[in-house]
Amino acid sequence: MMSYRLARSSRARACFAILALGCVAARAPRASTPSLAGDWDVYLARGSVARPGFEGWRRMGYAHFGANDSGLAGSINRRTGEPILAVTHVDVKADSVMLRGAGNQAIDASWHGDTLAGVMLADGKPAGQRIRLVQRSTPFVAEQNYLLWPGAVSDSQYAVTEDTLVFMRTRDGAKLASFIARPVGKGPFGVSLQRTPYTRILHPAGEYWASRGYIFVAQHVRGRDVSDGNDFGDYDTDVRDGYDAVEWAAKLPGANGRVGLIGHSDEGRLAWYAAVSAPPHLAAMAPSAATSDPWRIVPYEDMVFSPINVDWVCLMRARTLQNTNELDISTELGTLPLSDLPQRLGCGDVALWDRWLAHPTLDAYWRAHAVTTNIAKVRAPVLQIAGWYDDSRGPIDYTNALLAVPGHPFVRLVMGPGAHKGVDYVAGEFGPQSRVETRRLQLRWFDHYLLGKDNGVDREPPFDDFVFGDNTWRKEAAWPLARAVPTNWYFSSGGKANTSGGDGVIDTIAPSGAAADTFTYDPAKPTPFLIDSRELETSLNEDYTALNASRHDALVFTSKPLTKPIEVTGQMSATLWAATDAHDTDWIVMLLDVFPDGHAQRVQDGIVRARFRKGYEKEVPLVLGSVEKYDIDLWFTSRVFEPGHRLRVTVSSALFPKYDRNLNTGGNNERDSTFVVAHQRLVHDATHPSHVMLPIVPR
Numbered sequence: 001m002m003s004y005r006l007a008r009s010s011r012a013r014a015c016f017a018i019l020a021l022g023c024v025a026a027r028a029p030r031a032s033t034p035s036l037a038g039d040w041d042v043y044l045a046r047g048s049v050a051r052p053g054f055e056g057w058r059r060m061g062y063a064h065f066g067a068n069d070s071g072l073a074g075s076i077n078r079r080t081g082e083p084i085l086a087v088t089h090v091d092v093k094a095d096s097v098m099l100r101g102a103g104n105q106a107i108d109a110s111w112h113g114d115t116l117a118g119v120m121l122a123d124g125k126p127a128g129q130r131i132r133l134v135q136r137s138t139p140f141v142a143e144q145n146y147l148l149w150p151g152a153v154s155d156s157q158y159a160v161t162e163d164t165l166v167f168m169r170t171r172d173g174a175k176l177a178s179f180i181a182r183p184v185g186k187g188p189f190g191v192s193l194q195r196t197p198y199t200r201i202l203h204p205a206g207e208y209w210a211s212r213g214y215i216f217v218a219q220h221v222r223g224r225d226v227s228d229g230n231d232f233g234d235y236d237t238d239v240r241d242g243y244d245a246v247e248w249a250a251k252l253p254g255a256n257g258r259v260g261l262i263g264h265s266d267e268g269r270l271a272w273y274a275a276v277s278a279p280p281h282l283a284a285m286a287p288s289a290a291t292s293d294p295w296r297i298v299p300y301e302d303m304v305f306s307p308i309n310v311d312w313v314c315l316m317r318a319r320t321l322q323n324t325n326e327l328d329i330s331t332e333l334g335t336l337p338l339s340d341l342p343q344r345l346g347c348g349d350v351a352l353w354d355r356w357l358a359h360p361t362l363d364a365y366w367r368a369h370a371v372t373t374n375i376a377k378v379r380a381p382v383l384q385i386a387g388w389y390d391d392s393r394g395p396i397d398y399t400n401a402l403l404a405v406p407g408h409p410f411v412r413l414v415m416g417p418g419a420h421k422g423v424d425y426v427a428g429e430f431g432p433q434s435r436v437e438t439r440r441l442q443l444r445w446f447d448h449y450l451l452g453k454d455n456g457v458d459r460e461p462p463f464d465d466f467v468f469g470d471n472t473w474r475k476e477a478a479w480p481l482a483r484a485v486p487t488n489w490y491f492s493s494g495g496k497a498n499t500s501g502g503d504g505v506i507d508t509i510a511p512s513g514a515a516a517d518t519f520t521y522d523p524a525k526p527t528p529f530l531i532d533s534r535e536l537e538t539s540l541n542e543d544y545t546a547l548n549a550s551r552h553d554a555l556v557f558t559s560k561p562l563t564k565p566i567e568v569t570g571q572m573s574a575t576l577w578a579a580t581d582a583h584d585t586d587w588i589v590m591l592l593d594v595f596p597d598g599h600a601q602r603v604q605d606g607i608v609r610a611r612f613r614k615g616y617e618k619e620v621p622l623v624l625g626s627v628e629k630y631d632i633d634l635w636f637t638s639r640v641f642e643p644g645h646r647l648r649v650t651v652s653s654a655l656f657p658k659y660d661r662n663l664n665t666g667g668n669n670e671r672d673s674t675f676v677v678a679h680q681r682l683v684h685d686a687t688h689p690s691h692v693m694l695p696i697v698p699r
Contacts, residue, residue, distance in 0.1 A: 033095060034114050036065045039140060040133040042076055042084070046325055046534040048119050048126030053330035056532030056540070060424050062140035063133055065090070076107075076131075079424060080435070081142035085120075107131055128325030145440075146433040148414070148464060148473060151455055153443045154212040158183035161210075164201050165226070168219065170237070170244045174228040178219040180252070181206025188256035190283070190450030191215045191249045192442075194263045195242060195270040197224050197232060197316065208439060214446065217249050221270065225319055232316065233352035235273065235369050242274025250281035258283035258450040261380075262442055265289050265392060265420065269371065272398060275382075276374040284449035286383040286442040289420055290394035293370040295616060297393040299356040302633060303616040304586065304609050305660045305670055307338050311536055314347040322347075329533035333657045336673040357670050362616035372401045381410040381458070383445045385438055387418030388468070388637050389426050391539035396571070396636055399479060412457070413479050414441060414464040415638065417471075419537050427541055427601070431471035465569065469640030480570045484695035489559070489647065491684040491691060493517055497555040500548040500600070504557035506649055506692070515685040517555050519652075521585065523661045523675040526654035527553050530602075538658050539635075544592060544650075545599045554652035555682055558594060566641045570695030572634035574606065576651065577688030579627045582678035583666030584611045586653050587630050591692060593639070594646040604635040607659055611666070621666060627683055634692065640699075649692050651682055 042061035061084055065074030076084040076099075085105055091098040097116060099107040109118025109131070116133040119126050161182050167175040179200045183189055192209045194202075200220045209216035222229025222237060229237075246259045259281050261271035268290025275285050291298055299309050310333075314324045332344045339357055342350045359365045367373050375398065382402065386395035395413065402408050417434050419425035447453045463476040489506045491497075495514030497504030504517065521527075528551075530542035548556050574589040590605035608630045611619040622628070641647055654661055663675035684690040 034111055036090065037067045039064050039136040041136055043132040045130045048128055048130065048326060051328055051330045054530045054532060056535050057132060058425050079143045143435050145435050145437040148436045149441055149444055151444065153440060154447055156211040158185055158211050158213055160207055162206055168245060168248050170241055174222060176219055176227045177225055178217055181210040181216040182254060183210045183213050187254040189213055189215050189254050190446060191217060191252065191255050191259045192446060193217045193245060193249050193259050193261055194267055195219050195221055195245060196263065196267045197221050198321065200225060212443060215252055215255055219245055234355065238270055238273040239277045242270065243277035243279045246274055246279035246282050257281055260446045260450050261285040263287050266291050268394060272371040275378045275380055276371060278377045278379050282380045284381050284445060286445045288385040288438050289390050289392040290398065291392050292394035292397045293372055295362050295366050296397060297391065301659060302607055303362055303612050304607050306658060307333055307341060307660045308531060308533060308538060308657050310341050311534060313342055313350050313353050314345060317347050317350050325534060333533065338660055338670045361618065371398060375401045376405045378402060379409055381449055383412045385414045385441060387416045389419040389539050389541060391420050391537065410458055412462045416466045417468060419540055421537060425537055425540060433471065433473055465638050467638050467640060469642055481697060484570045484697050486693050487696040488691040488693055490689050491557045497557060498552045500556045500558065502556060504555055506557040506559050506647060510686065511684045511689055516681050516683045518681050519553050519555060521553055521653035521678045521680055523663050526656035526661050527551055527652040529655035529658040531658055533657065541601050543599050544602055548600050548650065554650045557649045559647040561646055562641055562643050564643055565699060567697040567699055568694045569638040569697045571636045572604065572692065572694055574632040574634050574692045576630045576690045577627050577683040578630060579625055579681045580678050581624050582664035582676060583622060584662060585664050585678045586662040588652050588655050589632050589634060589692065590650045591634060592648040593641055594648050596644040600648055603637050605655060606632040606634040608632045609662065627688065653678065653680055
C-alpha cells in the first residue's frame with residue numbers, strides 16, 4: 001500500500017515545516033558556498049514579501065542544474081514539466097545567487113543553510129511570488145495525466161479563428177462582452193460556453209475547444225471589463241442572463257443548436273445559475289469546483305462569515321482583476337471590526353463586501369442567490385468535477401440536491417485528490433493516478449451530449465472516487481456509497497483533554513470516565529487555522545502537530561493506533577453536547593490523521609454558531625450554562641486511515657481566520673469591536689454521547 005506523506009526525506013520535512021511557518025532558516029556558518037549542481041524540489045509562495053502568520057509554501061515543481069564546469073545553467077519546471085524559468089545565466093556572489101532567464105525574468109536568491117530562497121523578478125521588479133529550492137537525492141520525473149476515462153475523444157483537427165470582442169444583448173438591453181473561438185469548417189458544431197467574472201480572452205481554452213470541433217464562448221458577466229452593468233457580485237440577473245447566453249450561443253453561425261456549460265469556481269456557480277433557468281438549447285453541463293450556495297461557502301460557511309474572502313473582494317473590486325499579492329491581510333485580519341477590513345487594506349469601499357455583511361442570517365436575499373432554491377428545474381445532464389480538499393463545496397452540495405429530485409437528469413461525480421486550484425496545493429505524494437486532465441473529461445462528456453457520439457459516458461458508473469491511502473481511483477455505482485456504515489466515534493477523557501498531551505480519547509465504545517472537559521475561549525487569542533491569507537485556499541491538509549500540542553483552548557481526542565486499515569468515504573458529521581457562559585459562541589470540530597511519526601494532518605473541519613443551532617433563518621439566544629445539542633457538518637472525504645495511524649478529533653471555539661471570531665456577546669461579530677471571554681464545557685457521558693460520525697466502508 002502506497003502511503004501519502006509530506007515530503008521525501010526528514011531533511012525536506014524539516015525544511016517544509018520551516019517554510020510553512022513563513023520564517024527563514026538562520027544562515028549556518030560554513031567554509032564555502034553550497035553547490036547549485038543537482039536536483040531540487042521547488043516550493044512557491046504568494047507575495048514578494050513575507051507577512052506575519054502562516055504562509056503556504058507549496059511544492060510546485062522541480063529544478064536541475066549542471067555541474068560547475070557546465071556554467072550551472074539549468075531549468076526550473078512545474079511538476080508536470082512546463083517551464084517556470086529556463087535558466088541561462090547564474091551569477092554567484094558569496095551567499096547571493098541571481099538566476100537569469102529569457103525575457104528579463106530572474107530569481108534574486110540567497111543561501112539559507114542548504115536552502116536557496118529568493119524572489120521572482122520580471123523586468124527587474126518583484127513579480128509577486130517567492131521561491132525556495134530544497135535539494136533532492138534523486139532526479140524528479142515529470143508527472144503525467146492519468147487517463148481516468150479511457151476511450152476516444154474528438155481530435156485536434158481544425159484550424160481556429162478568434163473574435164476577441166463580440167457583444168451579446170440581453171433581454172433588457174444590456175450588452176455583454178464575449179470572446180469566441182471557432183473551428184474553420186462547415187460544421188455544424190457544438191458550443192462550449194463559459195460565463196466568467198475573471199478573464200474573457202482565453203486563447204489556450206479557445207484553441208483547445210475550437211480545434212476539436214466546438215465553438216468556444218467566454219462571456220464576461222455584468223460589471224466586468226466592458227460588459228454593461230455596475231452590480232458585479234450581486235448575481236440578481238445571472239439566472240436570466242445565463243438563459244439568454246445559452247439561447248444566443250445556440251444560434252451562432254455554424255452552431256448545431258446544442259450548448260454545454262463549463263466553468264471553474266465562481267464560473268461553475270454561474271453555469272448552475274444558467275442551468276436552473278432550463279434554457280431549451282442547454283444539452284449538458286460540466287462545471288469544475290463550482291462554488292456552493294452563499295451561506296455554505298462564500299461569503300459564509302454554514303452562516304459563519306469567512307473574512308479570508310477579503311482577498312477575493314479586493315481582487316474583484318474594479319472592472320478588471322486587481323493585484324492582491326502584496327496585501328498584508330494577515331496583519332489586518334487581527335483588527336476589529338471586520339466591516340472596514342477592505343478599507344484598512346487599501347481596497348477602498350467595496351459594495352459587495354457591504355452587501356455580504358448586510359445579511360447575517362439565511363434570509364430571502366441569500367435564497368434568491370442560491371442554486372439549490374431552483375435546482376429541481378435543471379434538465380440537462382450534469383458532470384461535476386472537484387477534489388476532496390476543494391473548498392468550493394458545490395459539487396457535493398449540488399449533487400446531493402439534484403439526486404433528491406424525482407426524475408432528475410443523469411449526474412456524474414468525479415472527486416480527486418486535489419484542492420480548489422489542483423493537486424499541487426495538497427501536501428503529499430499520491431502516486432501516478434493523482435493528476436487528471438479536467439478538459440478531457442468535459443470533452444468526452446460533450447462529445448456525447450453535444451455531438452451525439454455513442455461513447456458510453458451515459459452508461460458508465462456515475463461516481464469516480466480517488467481514495468487517499470490506496471492512492472487509486474475506484475468506480476462506484478452511486479453517491480453516497482450504499483455499503484458505507486455510519487459509525488460513531490465517541491469522545492471520552494479523564495477530564496483533561498486539553499492538548500495532545502492530555503487524556504482525550506475517541507473510540508467506537510460508548511464514553512466513560514469524566515463527564516466533561518472544559519476550556520477557555522478568548523477572542524483576543526483565537527485558536528488558529530493554518531491558512532495562507534493570500535492563497536484563496538481554505539481547506540488544505542496542513543500539519544497541526546504543533547498547535548495540537550500547545551493550544552489549551554482546544555480539546556484533543558485521539559484513538560489508539562489502528563491495527564487494521566479503516567476506510568472513510570462519504571459525508572461526515574459531529575454531534576456535541578456543550579454549554580457556555582457566553583450569550584453566543586462557536587463550536588468547531590476538526591478531524592485529523594495522525595501518522596506513525598506523530599504529525600497530525602487535517603482531514604476536514606466544520607462549525608456551528610450557537611445562535612443558529614435551530615436553523616440559519618433565525619437567531620435563538622442561549623441560556624447561559626445550559627447544555628445544548630449541536631449538529632455539525634464535517635464535509636466529506638475518501639481515505640484509508642492506515643495501520644499504525646491514529647484518528648484524532650479536536651474541539652474548539654475558533655479556527656481563525658477561516659471563520660470570523662465569535663465575540664461571545666450575542667451582538668454583530670462583523671461590526672462590533674467589543675468581546676468577552678467564554679468558558680466552555682463539552683459534555684460526553686451516557687446521556688450526552690458527544691461523537692463524530694464516520695461512514696466506514698467495509699474492506
